[in-house]
Amino acid sequence: MASTVIKNWDNKTWLSSQNYIQSFNNFLIKNIKINSNFKILDIGCGRGKILGSLSSKLKLKEKPLGIDIVNHKDRDKRINFKRINVLNFSLRKDQKFDLILIKQTIHLMKFGEIKKLLKFLKKSLNPKGKILIFTLDTGKNEIPTFKLMKHKLYKSLKRDKKILKIITKIYPHRIKKKFIFDVKIRKKKYLDMIKNRYISTLIPLSKKQLIQGIQEIELKYSNELRFKDKLICIIL
Ligand SMILES: C[S@@+](CC[C@H](N)C(=O)[O-])C[C@H]1O[C@@H](n2cnc3c(N)ncnc32)[C@H](O)[C@@H]1O
Structure with a gap:
Protein backbone atom coordinates (compact mmCIF):
# COMPACT_ATOMS: atom_id res chain seq x y z
CA MET A 1 0.00 0.00 0.00
CA ALA A 2 1.40 3.38 -0.97
CA SER A 3 2.07 5.71 1.95
CA THR A 4 0.02 8.39 0.18
CA VAL A 5 -2.46 10.18 2.40
CA ILE A 6 -5.11 12.01 0.43
CA LYS A 7 -6.99 14.53 2.53
CA ASN A 8 -8.18 17.17 0.13
CA TRP A 9 -9.65 15.01 -2.58
CA ASP A 10 -13.28 15.85 -1.84
CA ASN A 11 -12.68 18.91 0.30
CA LYS A 12 -15.06 21.46 -1.24
CA THR A 13 -14.22 20.53 -4.84
CA TRP A 14 -16.58 19.55 -7.69
CA LEU A 15 -16.21 16.03 -6.31
CA SER A 16 -18.18 17.05 -3.23
CA SER A 17 -20.73 19.26 -5.03
CA GLN A 18 -24.41 18.27 -4.79
CA ASN A 19 -24.51 18.15 -8.56
CA TYR A 20 -21.64 15.65 -8.78
CA ILE A 21 -22.91 13.47 -5.95
CA GLN A 22 -26.42 13.36 -7.43
CA SER A 23 -25.14 12.53 -10.93
CA PHE A 24 -22.92 9.83 -9.50
CA ASN A 25 -25.69 8.29 -7.42
CA ASN A 26 -28.07 8.42 -10.41
CA PHE A 27 -25.46 6.50 -12.37
CA LEU A 28 -25.31 3.86 -9.63
CA ILE A 29 -29.10 3.54 -9.50
CA LYS A 30 -29.35 3.33 -13.29
CA ASN A 31 -26.83 0.51 -13.46
CA ILE A 32 -27.68 -1.47 -10.31
CA LYS A 33 -31.20 -2.06 -9.06
CA ILE A 34 -30.66 -0.78 -5.54
CA ASN A 35 -33.50 -0.92 -3.01
CA SER A 36 -33.91 0.21 0.58
CA ASN A 37 -32.86 -3.24 1.91
CA PHE A 38 -29.43 -2.99 0.30
CA LYS A 39 -26.36 -3.46 2.47
CA ILE A 40 -23.62 -1.24 1.07
CA LEU A 41 -19.88 -1.01 1.75
CA ASP A 42 -17.70 1.83 0.41
CA ILE A 43 -13.96 1.21 0.48
CA GLY A 44 -11.91 4.43 0.65
CA CYS A 45 -15.08 6.43 1.30
CA GLY A 46 -13.29 9.71 2.12
CA ARG A 47 -15.81 12.04 3.78
CA GLY A 48 -18.61 9.60 2.93
CA LYS A 49 -20.78 12.25 1.24
CA ILE A 50 -21.67 10.02 -1.73
CA LEU A 51 -22.68 7.17 0.53
CA GLY A 52 -24.59 9.45 2.92
CA SER A 53 -26.54 11.02 0.09
CA LEU A 54 -27.30 7.58 -1.40
CA SER A 55 -28.56 6.42 1.98
CA SER A 56 -31.01 9.36 2.19
CA LYS A 57 -32.13 9.05 -1.42
CA LEU A 58 -32.92 5.34 -1.12
CA LYS A 59 -34.05 5.49 2.51
CA LEU A 60 -31.70 2.62 3.30
CA LYS A 61 -32.93 0.57 6.27
CA GLU A 62 -29.38 -0.16 7.36
CA LYS A 63 -26.77 2.59 7.51
CA PRO A 64 -24.12 1.92 4.84
CA LEU A 65 -20.59 1.16 6.01
CA GLY A 66 -17.71 3.32 4.85
CA ILE A 67 -14.10 2.50 5.57
CA ASP A 68 -11.05 4.69 5.12
CA ILE A 69 -7.57 5.13 6.57
CA VAL A 70 -8.35 8.81 7.20
CA ASN A 71 -11.05 9.85 9.68
CA HIS A 72 -12.26 13.29 8.61
CA LYS A 73 -13.86 15.53 11.24
CA ASP A 74 -16.51 16.65 8.72
CA ARG A 75 -17.42 13.08 7.72
CA ASP A 76 -21.05 12.36 6.76
CA LYS A 77 -23.02 11.21 9.79
CA ARG A 78 -25.54 9.18 7.79
CA ILE A 79 -23.02 6.34 7.46
CA ASN A 80 -21.30 3.93 9.81
CA PHE A 81 -17.59 4.56 9.58
CA LYS A 82 -14.59 2.42 10.40
CA ARG A 83 -11.11 3.83 10.27
CA ILE A 84 -9.04 0.96 8.92
CA ASN A 85 -6.81 -0.02 6.03
CA VAL A 86 -9.00 -2.26 3.88
CA LEU A 87 -6.08 -4.69 3.65
CA ASN A 88 -6.46 -5.36 7.38
CA PHE A 89 -10.23 -5.44 7.25
CA SER A 90 -12.07 -8.61 8.20
CA LEU A 91 -15.77 -9.32 8.26
CA ARG A 92 -17.97 -11.60 10.30
CA LYS A 93 -18.89 -14.73 8.31
CA ASP A 94 -22.54 -13.67 8.23
CA GLN A 95 -21.76 -10.08 7.17
CA LYS A 96 -22.50 -9.86 3.44
CA PHE A 97 -23.09 -6.88 1.18
CA ASP A 98 -25.30 -6.25 -1.86
CA LEU A 99 -23.06 -3.52 -3.20
CA ILE A 100 -19.38 -2.85 -2.63
CA LEU A 101 -18.09 0.43 -3.99
CA ILE A 102 -14.40 1.19 -4.57
CA LYS A 103 -14.22 4.66 -6.06
CA GLN A 104 -10.87 6.13 -7.09
CA THR A 105 -9.05 4.18 -4.43
CA ILE A 106 -7.78 0.96 -6.02
CA HIS A 107 -4.89 2.74 -7.81
CA LEU A 108 -3.37 3.49 -4.40
CA MET A 109 -2.70 -0.22 -3.79
CA LYS A 110 -0.02 -2.64 -4.95
CA PHE A 111 -0.92 -5.23 -7.60
CA GLY A 112 -0.64 -8.15 -5.15
CA GLU A 113 -2.85 -6.32 -2.66
CA ILE A 114 -5.49 -5.69 -5.33
CA LYS A 115 -5.63 -9.39 -6.26
CA LYS A 116 -6.01 -10.43 -2.63
CA LEU A 117 -8.62 -7.74 -1.97
CA LEU A 118 -10.80 -8.64 -4.96
CA LYS A 119 -10.92 -12.31 -3.99
CA PHE A 120 -11.74 -11.42 -0.39
CA LEU A 121 -14.45 -8.99 -1.44
CA LYS A 122 -16.16 -11.43 -3.76
CA LYS A 123 -16.67 -13.70 -0.73
CA SER A 124 -18.23 -10.78 1.14
CA LEU A 125 -21.07 -10.39 -1.37
CA ASN A 126 -24.61 -11.71 -1.25
CA PRO A 127 -25.35 -14.09 -4.17
CA LYS A 128 -26.68 -11.30 -6.42
CA GLY A 129 -24.33 -8.67 -5.00
CA LYS A 130 -22.07 -6.50 -7.13
CA ILE A 131 -18.68 -4.84 -6.77
CA LEU A 132 -18.28 -1.52 -8.59
CA ILE A 133 -14.79 -0.19 -9.15
CA PHE A 134 -14.36 3.35 -10.44
CA THR A 135 -11.07 4.65 -11.72
CA LEU A 136 -9.94 7.52 -13.97
CA ASP A 137 -10.52 6.88 -17.66
CA THR A 138 -7.08 5.74 -18.79
CA GLY A 139 -7.58 6.71 -22.44
CA LYS A 140 -9.38 9.99 -22.83
CA ASN A 141 -8.52 11.98 -19.76
CA GLU A 142 -9.20 15.72 -19.76
CA ILE A 143 -7.93 16.70 -16.30
CA PRO A 144 -6.22 20.12 -16.55
CA THR A 145 -2.53 19.65 -15.87
CA PHE A 146 0.85 21.31 -15.99
CA LYS A 147 3.78 19.59 -17.71
CA LEU A 148 5.17 17.61 -14.77
CA ILE A 185 -14.64 25.58 -12.39
CA ARG A 186 -12.96 28.95 -11.90
CA LYS A 187 -9.24 28.75 -12.54
CA LYS A 188 -8.61 30.32 -9.15
CA LYS A 189 -10.54 27.52 -7.43
CA TYR A 190 -8.75 24.84 -9.46
CA LEU A 191 -5.41 26.36 -8.49
CA ASP A 192 -6.47 26.06 -4.83
CA MET A 193 -7.13 22.37 -5.47
CA ILE A 194 -3.66 22.00 -6.98
CA LYS A 195 -2.16 23.81 -3.95
CA ASN A 196 -4.04 21.34 -1.74
CA ARG A 197 -2.61 18.43 -3.78
CA TYR A 198 -6.11 17.13 -4.47
CA ILE A 199 -4.95 14.24 -6.65
CA SER A 200 -2.42 11.54 -5.71
CA THR A 201 -0.04 12.45 -8.56
CA LEU A 202 0.59 15.80 -6.83
CA ILE A 203 1.44 14.37 -3.40
CA PRO A 204 5.15 13.61 -4.05
CA LEU A 205 5.92 16.95 -5.75
CA SER A 206 8.13 19.48 -4.00
CA LYS A 207 6.83 22.95 -3.11
CA LYS A 208 8.97 24.43 -5.88
CA GLN A 209 7.54 22.04 -8.47
CA LEU A 210 4.03 22.88 -7.34
CA ILE A 211 4.63 26.65 -7.58
CA GLN A 212 6.10 26.21 -11.06
CA GLY A 213 3.04 24.14 -12.04
CA ILE A 214 0.65 26.77 -10.72
CA GLN A 215 2.40 29.40 -12.85
CA GLU A 216 2.06 27.14 -15.89
CA ILE A 217 -1.67 26.67 -15.32
CA GLU A 218 -2.10 30.44 -14.84
CA LEU A 219 -0.70 30.98 -18.32
CA LYS A 220 -2.14 27.94 -20.08
CA TYR A 221 -5.83 28.20 -19.16
CA SER A 222 -8.50 30.91 -19.28
CA ASN A 223 -10.33 32.08 -16.13
CA GLU A 224 -12.93 29.36 -16.39
CA LEU A 225 -11.98 25.72 -16.91
CA ARG A 226 -14.40 23.37 -18.63
CA PHE A 227 -13.60 19.71 -19.02
CA LYS A 228 -15.07 16.24 -18.65
CA ASP A 229 -14.19 14.23 -15.56
CA LYS A 230 -14.27 10.71 -16.99
CA LEU A 231 -14.30 7.53 -14.98
CA ILE A 232 -14.30 3.90 -16.00
CA CYS A 233 -16.68 1.75 -13.99
CA ILE A 234 -15.96 -1.96 -13.72
CA ILE A 235 -18.85 -4.09 -12.49
CA LEU A 236 -18.00 -7.50 -11.02
C1 LIG B 1 -9.01 9.67 -4.12
S1 LIG B 1 -9.80 9.39 -2.60
C2 LIG B 1 -11.45 8.89 -3.10
C3 LIG B 1 -12.50 9.15 -2.05
C4 LIG B 1 -13.93 8.77 -2.44
N1 LIG B 1 -14.05 7.36 -2.73
C5 LIG B 1 -14.40 9.59 -3.62
O1 LIG B 1 -14.36 9.07 -4.74
O2 LIG B 1 -14.77 10.74 -3.44
C6 LIG B 1 -9.10 7.85 -2.06
C7 LIG B 1 -9.49 7.47 -0.66
O3 LIG B 1 -9.08 6.15 -0.37
C8 LIG B 1 -8.54 6.09 0.94
N2 LIG B 1 -7.66 4.91 0.99
C9 LIG B 1 -6.50 4.73 0.31
N3 LIG B 1 -5.98 3.53 0.57
C10 LIG B 1 -6.83 2.91 1.44
C11 LIG B 1 -6.81 1.65 2.10
N4 LIG B 1 -5.82 0.76 1.90
N5 LIG B 1 -7.84 1.34 2.95
C12 LIG B 1 -8.84 2.24 3.14
N6 LIG B 1 -8.89 3.44 2.54
C13 LIG B 1 -7.89 3.78 1.71
C14 LIG B 1 -7.86 7.44 1.09
O4 LIG B 1 -7.66 7.79 2.44
C15 LIG B 1 -8.86 8.36 0.39
O5 LIG B 1 -9.85 8.85 1.26
Whole structure:
Protein backbone atom coordinates (compact mmCIF):
# COMPACT_ATOMS: atom_id res chain seq x y z
CA MET A 1 0.00 0.00 0.00
CA ALA A 2 1.40 3.38 -0.97
CA SER A 3 2.07 5.71 1.95
CA THR A 4 0.02 8.39 0.18
CA VAL A 5 -2.46 10.18 2.40
CA ILE A 6 -5.11 12.01 0.43
CA LYS A 7 -6.99 14.53 2.53
CA ASN A 8 -8.18 17.17 0.13
CA TRP A 9 -9.65 15.01 -2.58
CA ASP A 10 -13.28 15.85 -1.84
CA ASN A 11 -12.68 18.91 0.30
CA LYS A 12 -15.06 21.46 -1.24
CA THR A 13 -14.22 20.53 -4.84
CA TRP A 14 -16.58 19.55 -7.69
CA LEU A 15 -16.21 16.03 -6.31
CA SER A 16 -18.18 17.05 -3.23
CA SER A 17 -20.73 19.26 -5.03
CA GLN A 18 -24.41 18.27 -4.79
CA ASN A 19 -24.51 18.15 -8.56
CA TYR A 20 -21.64 15.65 -8.78
CA ILE A 21 -22.91 13.47 -5.95
CA GLN A 22 -26.42 13.36 -7.43
CA SER A 23 -25.14 12.53 -10.93
CA PHE A 24 -22.92 9.83 -9.50
CA ASN A 25 -25.69 8.29 -7.42
CA ASN A 26 -28.07 8.42 -10.41
CA PHE A 27 -25.46 6.50 -12.37
CA LEU A 28 -25.31 3.86 -9.63
CA ILE A 29 -29.10 3.54 -9.50
CA LYS A 30 -29.35 3.33 -13.29
CA ASN A 31 -26.83 0.51 -13.46
CA ILE A 32 -27.68 -1.47 -10.31
CA LYS A 33 -31.20 -2.06 -9.06
CA ILE A 34 -30.66 -0.78 -5.54
CA ASN A 35 -33.50 -0.92 -3.01
CA SER A 36 -33.91 0.21 0.58
CA ASN A 37 -32.86 -3.24 1.91
CA PHE A 38 -29.43 -2.99 0.30
CA LYS A 39 -26.36 -3.46 2.47
CA ILE A 40 -23.62 -1.24 1.07
CA LEU A 41 -19.88 -1.01 1.75
CA ASP A 42 -17.70 1.83 0.41
CA ILE A 43 -13.96 1.21 0.48
CA GLY A 44 -11.91 4.43 0.65
CA CYS A 45 -15.08 6.43 1.30
CA GLY A 46 -13.29 9.71 2.12
CA ARG A 47 -15.81 12.04 3.78
CA GLY A 48 -18.61 9.60 2.93
CA LYS A 49 -20.78 12.25 1.24
CA ILE A 50 -21.67 10.02 -1.73
CA LEU A 51 -22.68 7.17 0.53
CA GLY A 52 -24.59 9.45 2.92
CA SER A 53 -26.54 11.02 0.09
CA LEU A 54 -27.30 7.58 -1.40
CA SER A 55 -28.56 6.42 1.98
CA SER A 56 -31.01 9.36 2.19
CA LYS A 57 -32.13 9.05 -1.42
CA LEU A 58 -32.92 5.34 -1.12
CA LYS A 59 -34.05 5.49 2.51
CA LEU A 60 -31.70 2.62 3.30
CA LYS A 61 -32.93 0.57 6.27
CA GLU A 62 -29.38 -0.16 7.36
CA LYS A 63 -26.77 2.59 7.51
CA PRO A 64 -24.12 1.92 4.84
CA LEU A 65 -20.59 1.16 6.01
CA GLY A 66 -17.71 3.32 4.85
CA ILE A 67 -14.10 2.50 5.57
CA ASP A 68 -11.05 4.69 5.12
CA ILE A 69 -7.57 5.13 6.57
CA VAL A 70 -8.35 8.81 7.20
CA ASN A 71 -11.05 9.85 9.68
CA HIS A 72 -12.26 13.29 8.61
CA LYS A 73 -13.86 15.53 11.24
CA ASP A 74 -16.51 16.65 8.72
CA ARG A 75 -17.42 13.08 7.72
CA ASP A 76 -21.05 12.36 6.76
CA LYS A 77 -23.02 11.21 9.79
CA ARG A 78 -25.54 9.18 7.79
CA ILE A 79 -23.02 6.34 7.46
CA ASN A 80 -21.30 3.93 9.81
CA PHE A 81 -17.59 4.56 9.58
CA LYS A 82 -14.59 2.42 10.40
CA ARG A 83 -11.11 3.83 10.27
CA ILE A 84 -9.04 0.96 8.92
CA ASN A 85 -6.81 -0.02 6.03
CA VAL A 86 -9.00 -2.26 3.88
CA LEU A 87 -6.08 -4.69 3.65
CA ASN A 88 -6.46 -5.36 7.38
CA PHE A 89 -10.23 -5.44 7.25
CA SER A 90 -12.07 -8.61 8.20
CA LEU A 91 -15.77 -9.32 8.26
CA ARG A 92 -17.97 -11.60 10.30
CA LYS A 93 -18.89 -14.73 8.31
CA ASP A 94 -22.54 -13.67 8.23
CA GLN A 95 -21.76 -10.08 7.17
CA LYS A 96 -22.50 -9.86 3.44
CA PHE A 97 -23.09 -6.88 1.18
CA ASP A 98 -25.30 -6.25 -1.86
CA LEU A 99 -23.06 -3.52 -3.20
CA ILE A 100 -19.38 -2.85 -2.63
CA LEU A 101 -18.09 0.43 -3.99
CA ILE A 102 -14.40 1.19 -4.57
CA LYS A 103 -14.22 4.66 -6.06
CA GLN A 104 -10.87 6.13 -7.09
CA THR A 105 -9.05 4.18 -4.43
CA ILE A 106 -7.78 0.96 -6.02
CA HIS A 107 -4.89 2.74 -7.81
CA LEU A 108 -3.37 3.49 -4.40
CA MET A 109 -2.70 -0.22 -3.79
CA LYS A 110 -0.02 -2.64 -4.95
CA PHE A 111 -0.92 -5.23 -7.60
CA GLY A 112 -0.64 -8.15 -5.15
CA GLU A 113 -2.85 -6.32 -2.66
CA ILE A 114 -5.49 -5.69 -5.33
CA LYS A 115 -5.63 -9.39 -6.26
CA LYS A 116 -6.01 -10.43 -2.63
CA LEU A 117 -8.62 -7.74 -1.97
CA LEU A 118 -10.80 -8.64 -4.96
CA LYS A 119 -10.92 -12.31 -3.99
CA PHE A 120 -11.74 -11.42 -0.39
CA LEU A 121 -14.45 -8.99 -1.44
CA LYS A 122 -16.16 -11.43 -3.76
CA LYS A 123 -16.67 -13.70 -0.73
CA SER A 124 -18.23 -10.78 1.14
CA LEU A 125 -21.07 -10.39 -1.37
CA ASN A 126 -24.61 -11.71 -1.25
CA PRO A 127 -25.35 -14.09 -4.17
CA LYS A 128 -26.68 -11.30 -6.42
CA GLY A 129 -24.33 -8.67 -5.00
CA LYS A 130 -22.07 -6.50 -7.13
CA ILE A 131 -18.68 -4.84 -6.77
CA LEU A 132 -18.28 -1.52 -8.59
CA ILE A 133 -14.79 -0.19 -9.15
CA PHE A 134 -14.36 3.35 -10.44
CA THR A 135 -11.07 4.65 -11.72
CA LEU A 136 -9.94 7.52 -13.97
CA ASP A 137 -10.52 6.88 -17.66
CA THR A 138 -7.08 5.74 -18.79
CA GLY A 139 -7.58 6.71 -22.44
CA LYS A 140 -9.38 9.99 -22.83
CA ASN A 141 -8.52 11.98 -19.76
CA GLU A 142 -9.20 15.72 -19.76
CA ILE A 143 -7.93 16.70 -16.30
CA PRO A 144 -6.22 20.12 -16.55
CA THR A 145 -2.53 19.65 -15.87
CA PHE A 146 0.85 21.31 -15.99
CA LYS A 147 3.78 19.59 -17.71
CA LEU A 148 5.17 17.61 -14.77
CA MET A 149 1.68 16.73 -13.52
CA LYS A 150 0.75 15.48 -16.99
CA HIS A 151 3.82 13.28 -17.06
CA LYS A 152 3.08 11.84 -13.59
CA LEU A 153 -0.59 11.36 -14.48
CA TYR A 154 0.36 9.56 -17.69
CA LYS A 155 2.58 7.17 -15.71
CA SER A 156 -0.15 6.60 -13.16
CA LEU A 157 -2.76 5.94 -15.89
CA LYS A 158 -0.37 3.46 -17.51
CA ARG A 159 -0.24 1.63 -14.20
CA ASP A 160 -4.07 1.82 -13.98
CA LYS A 161 -4.27 0.04 -17.34
CA LYS A 162 -2.31 -2.82 -15.76
CA ILE A 163 -4.72 -2.85 -12.83
CA LEU A 164 -7.65 -3.12 -15.25
CA LYS A 165 -5.91 -6.06 -16.95
CA ILE A 166 -5.43 -7.79 -13.58
CA ILE A 167 -9.13 -7.34 -12.79
CA THR A 168 -10.16 -8.67 -16.21
CA LYS A 169 -7.89 -11.69 -15.77
CA ILE A 170 -9.53 -12.58 -12.46
CA TYR A 171 -13.05 -11.66 -13.65
CA PRO A 172 -13.22 -12.08 -17.46
CA HIS A 173 -16.97 -11.43 -17.44
CA ARG A 174 -16.67 -8.01 -15.83
CA ILE A 175 -18.80 -5.27 -17.37
CA LYS A 176 -17.25 -1.91 -18.32
CA LYS A 177 -19.17 1.39 -18.25
CA LYS A 178 -18.27 5.08 -18.20
CA PHE A 179 -19.31 7.82 -15.83
CA ILE A 180 -18.75 11.28 -17.29
CA PHE A 181 -19.28 14.55 -15.42
CA ASP A 182 -19.06 18.00 -17.01
CA VAL A 183 -16.90 20.21 -14.81
CA LYS A 184 -17.02 23.99 -14.89
CA ILE A 185 -14.64 25.58 -12.39
CA ARG A 186 -12.96 28.95 -11.90
CA LYS A 187 -9.24 28.75 -12.54
CA LYS A 188 -8.61 30.32 -9.15
CA LYS A 189 -10.54 27.52 -7.43
CA TYR A 190 -8.75 24.84 -9.46
CA LEU A 191 -5.41 26.36 -8.49
CA ASP A 192 -6.47 26.06 -4.83
CA MET A 193 -7.13 22.37 -5.47
CA ILE A 194 -3.66 22.00 -6.98
CA LYS A 195 -2.16 23.81 -3.95
CA ASN A 196 -4.04 21.34 -1.74
CA ARG A 197 -2.61 18.43 -3.78
CA TYR A 198 -6.11 17.13 -4.47
CA ILE A 199 -4.95 14.24 -6.65
CA SER A 200 -2.42 11.54 -5.71
CA THR A 201 -0.04 12.45 -8.56
CA LEU A 202 0.59 15.80 -6.83
CA ILE A 203 1.44 14.37 -3.40
CA PRO A 204 5.15 13.61 -4.05
CA LEU A 205 5.92 16.95 -5.75
CA SER A 206 8.13 19.48 -4.00
CA LYS A 207 6.83 22.95 -3.11
CA LYS A 208 8.97 24.43 -5.88
CA GLN A 209 7.54 22.04 -8.47
CA LEU A 210 4.03 22.88 -7.34
CA ILE A 211 4.63 26.65 -7.58
CA GLN A 212 6.10 26.21 -11.06
CA GLY A 213 3.04 24.14 -12.04
CA ILE A 214 0.65 26.77 -10.72
CA GLN A 215 2.40 29.40 -12.85
CA GLU A 216 2.06 27.14 -15.89
CA ILE A 217 -1.67 26.67 -15.32
CA GLU A 218 -2.10 30.44 -14.84
CA LEU A 219 -0.70 30.98 -18.32
CA LYS A 220 -2.14 27.94 -20.08
CA TYR A 221 -5.83 28.20 -19.16
CA SER A 222 -8.50 30.91 -19.28
CA ASN A 223 -10.33 32.08 -16.13
CA GLU A 224 -12.93 29.36 -16.39
CA LEU A 225 -11.98 25.72 -16.91
CA ARG A 226 -14.40 23.37 -18.63
CA PHE A 227 -13.60 19.71 -19.02
CA LYS A 228 -15.07 16.24 -18.65
CA ASP A 229 -14.19 14.23 -15.56
CA LYS A 230 -14.27 10.71 -16.99
CA LEU A 231 -14.30 7.53 -14.98
CA ILE A 232 -14.30 3.90 -16.00
CA CYS A 233 -16.68 1.75 -13.99
CA ILE A 234 -15.96 -1.96 -13.72
CA ILE A 235 -18.85 -4.09 -12.49
CA LEU A 236 -18.00 -7.50 -11.02
C1 LIG B 1 -9.01 9.67 -4.12
S1 LIG B 1 -9.80 9.39 -2.60
C2 LIG B 1 -11.45 8.89 -3.10
C3 LIG B 1 -12.50 9.15 -2.05
C4 LIG B 1 -13.93 8.77 -2.44
N1 LIG B 1 -14.05 7.36 -2.73
C5 LIG B 1 -14.40 9.59 -3.62
O1 LIG B 1 -14.36 9.07 -4.74
O2 LIG B 1 -14.77 10.74 -3.44
C6 LIG B 1 -9.10 7.85 -2.06
C7 LIG B 1 -9.49 7.47 -0.66
O3 LIG B 1 -9.08 6.15 -0.37
C8 LIG B 1 -8.54 6.09 0.94
N2 LIG B 1 -7.66 4.91 0.99
C9 LIG B 1 -6.50 4.73 0.31
N3 LIG B 1 -5.98 3.53 0.57
C10 LIG B 1 -6.83 2.91 1.44
C11 LIG B 1 -6.81 1.65 2.10
N4 LIG B 1 -5.82 0.76 1.90
N5 LIG B 1 -7.84 1.34 2.95
C12 LIG B 1 -8.84 2.24 3.14
N6 LIG B 1 -8.89 3.44 2.54
C13 LIG B 1 -7.89 3.78 1.71
C14 LIG B 1 -7.86 7.44 1.09
O4 LIG B 1 -7.66 7.79 2.44
C15 LIG B 1 -8.86 8.36 0.39
O5 LIG B 1 -9.85 8.85 1.26
